[in-house]
Amino acid sequence: MASSRDRQRRLAREKLDRQLARRAAAARRRRRIQAGVGAAAVLILVIAGAAWGIGAFDRDPDEKKAAEDVCLWTPQDAAGNTNLKDVGTPATTGLPTAGTRTMTVTTNQGAPITAQLDLATAPCAGASMAHLASKAFYDNTTCHEITAEGALRCGDPSGTGIGGPAYTFYDEDVPDPAPSASAAPDSSPAYPKGTVAMIGNPPGQNGSQFLIFFKDFNPEKPAYSIIGKVTGGLDTVEKIGALPTVDNGSGDKVKPKTDVVIQSLTVSDPDAAATTPTAPASGAPSASPSAG
Known part of the structure; x- marks a missing residue:
């Protein structure tokens, strides 16, 4: 039988997976909206209204809670492992x-x-x-x-x-x-x-x-x-x-x-504007890390 700690970790993992899935879905919706604006500029007011509507949908209680509660930190036993430092x-x-x-x-x-x-x-x-x-x-x-x-x-x-x-x-x-x-x-x-x-x-x-x-x-x-x-x-x-x-x-x-x-x-503090990689500095890699 799984221990209570194993069950806690599994539930925490599932919770984080749900949160990441919500963020990915929101990103896909934003990309679809942006593509629609580029493809049909003559309908920009209609699309803007639709975008607002989708944004309102994104702000439902479950989505808002997921956006607020981003990370889960699992406590470790610093007394049992003296190599851990509690900060x-x-x-x-x-x-x-x-x-x-x-x-x-x-x-x-x-x-x-x-x-x-x-x-x-x-x-x-x-x-x-x-x-x-x-x-x-x-x-x-x-x-x-x-x-x-x-x-x-x-x-x-x-x-x-x-x-x-x-x-x-x-x-x-x-x-x-x-x-x-x-x-x-x-x-x-x-x-x-x-x-x-x-x-x-x-x-x-x-x-x-x-x-x-x-x-x-x-x-x-x-x-x-x-x-x-x-x-x-x-x-x-x-x-x-x-x-x-x-x-x-x-x-x-x-x-x-x-x-x-x-x-x-x-x-540093977050740079919200830096959503795309900058040109590599001297001695930097020529390609971004490949993510799965």
Whole structure:
């Protein structure tokens, strides 16, 4: 028989799925309205009236509640896992679900790394990163792993791989498996170089740990939820990725031989106008991460 915690997680997952489905449906309605305006300018007043009517439909109580109650934060036992650090939880209501936030990671290894966090596809991750950054959660912590998949793993103050805040949240944007190179030679990998993604322990229970890919990664079964992309300082990420590694104490040669210290990590206020990616900065990836 499933435990009460398993049942709670399943219900929470179902609730989040319903909320994401509502947002996707609302986005599809908006696109249909915009297409209609472009195709029939002579009927603009009629279409505007219809758009208002659809907007009123969007504001029914269920839709309004879904828009307000965006994210679910699942408490974790900080007493049972001393690697967890309790800094409270982000808000659950009034969170932005469009636009972007800018994350800036300053390390001891070169120029700052900037990344654009996508609030349309990963609003909860954006809210969580902003909350933790406001608590200086990431400051003076180490990126404890250079993964075999070609990513820098950061965000665990304990440096153990099992640390984080005293809450978790679910995956939002895990890509579909990308076609193999032989089947579709021009297809993009699931995680292009420059992708920023959450990594949970166990998978699907995300906290504070994140990956920054310094090379393309195209697994058969993607498991990391994409939250954004690097827009500057990719050369710093590549430099860190080239550092020699040593045993991390568990038999895996993944710990950077030279400490990679996050001196500060900040997240900007939402930029609601930034609904489309800006031109990549120097050292940034040429393509956006591919979402499923």
